[in-house]
Amino acid sequence: MKQILIYIIILFSSISFSETYRLDSALNVRDENTDFVSTDDVVGHVSAGTEFEIVSSKTLRSGARALEIKIKKKGKGSNLSNDYIQTGPVYIYEGKNTKFTKISNAPGTEADVSYSKADCIGCSSENKKQMDKQPAVDLAKKYIQFQEEEANTPKISTSNAPTNILEQIKNYSNSTQVAKTIKLATSRIKRLSGAGKCYKETKNSLVAGGLLKSKPSDKYARNAANTLSKLGWVNLIKEPYSLNYTPETAPEGSVLVFESSSKCDPYTKNIMGLGCGDATIKLGDGSKTNGFKYASDYKSKLAITEGRTGHKYRLIGVMIKPNL
Amino acid sequence: MKLILTAILLFTSLGYSKPTKSNDTKSIKQKNSRKISNANITANEYSLLIFGFGSLDKSNIDKNFKSAFEATEKFSDIKILSENDLPLVVSVLKALVLMDPLDPSRTAPQMLTESFHANNLIYKKAFKQLSAQDQKIMSDIITVFGAPNKKGNG
DSSP: OHHHHHHHHHHHHHHHHOOEEEESSOEEEESOOOSSOOGGGEEEEEOTTOEEEEEEEEEOTTSOEEEEEEEEEOOTTOBOOHHHHHHOOEEEEEOTTOOEEEOSOOOSOGGGSOOOGGGSTTOOHHHHHHOOHHHHHHHHHHHHHHHHHHHHSOOOOSTTHHHHHHHHHHHHHTSHHHHHHHHHHHHHOOOSSOOSOHHHHHHHHHHHHTSOSSOOOOOOGGGHHHHHHHTTOEETTSTTTOOOOOTTTSOTTOEEEEEESOOOSTTOOSSTTTSOOEEEEEOOSSTTTTTOOEESSSEESSOGGGSTTGGGEEEEEEEEOSOO | OHHHHHHHHHHHHHHHOOOOOHHHHHHHHHHHTHHHHHHTSOHHHHHHHHHHHHTOOTTTHHHHHHHHHHHHHHHTTOOOOOGGGHHHHHHHHHHHHHHGGGOTTOHHHHHTHHHHHHTHHHHHHHHHTSOHHHHHHHHHHHHHHTOOOTTOOO
16 A cells, blocks of 8 residues: 555645647658667657657667657657557657647646655655655556556456356457458468568558557567557457466467567567567467467467477467457 | 708797787687687587588488577577688578478478578678589578568568
């Protein structure tokens, strides 16, 4: 209880200091903040008049600042899918000629504001000194993310949750969208070995089958459960459902999400949860798909956890879209 | 005459040779161990990698898959490879080819993506040293290396 109170206070303090800016000229929006500036990262643009908050900033080798932003209002003539705004993160690069105006009435910057007594209930003065704005912002972000996820989770009455969710699962597996997704994934995916693009191809199959309107912009398969949750999907192996599924018993058409301890680029590590992960579609028991039970960027009869490198993966999500 | 020449040579070499300072010894040691310090692995582990990869073949890969995979993981910790590491890289590529039928998710090659991009030239040289048949399989595995994909890895 005390902890929650502290979080709320930290959140309140962070929010009260967050500032809204208005863009004075059009800028490209990117889904990466790498030092290698290229148009590959550009996912759209926002026009003058766009209002946004700065979530974080990183100074690039070129000297420009990559700002992770939360778009509050798109300016007229902007060309950026709402999916990017919803799933994020998105970045703009602040160069010499970039201009934006502060429009919120918040007091100064976070750094200018000294911590008051209310900032840290029960903390010693030593602790207060150690408080840094970044952890506060991170905590606030996590709290907001939690709130958003909760708000987006379809409400299924908990009083009859078992019956209701089982019905939802049945409806999902029997839906035309799932049938189309499985049919297209089976015919479109020819490979029998991975190509490092499991999440990309899983997203493609979901869009092709009509289960997603557009492809979310996130990169790593391990984040698929969070991303889909934000889009209204539910994770059957997590609360409030906590159903005991394995890849083998997962419902037909469900999206299986694995975290991993194997890296795939410089930003990942060989540590569980920090690897790239894996995302795949459960095709069913294989009776209608030539024995293949899973499809991502390759088709397989065995789950990734059943293979020789299975110890590097752990199932963290069995996702379905309710109300189909 | 020979005696005079020897004396001159001896003199000149003495004249130009610098006394070895402790710093010089340190830099020579550092130079020799550059490969290992970059590798984040010990010299012993490095030797074990060479030996381990070298001992793999079609007949024993099934039994030795786990250790081959672990060795690949260890090898992926080596940040910078030099020309001296070429034989090791060749044996790693051979191991990837051998492991491929048992690793449909291509988890092992994925771990080398970073190493591949940081040491592209060495990998290219190593690739050329593979047999034509292995090169064909490796060409497909390389698609994984090209993967740091912005729209969905895994």
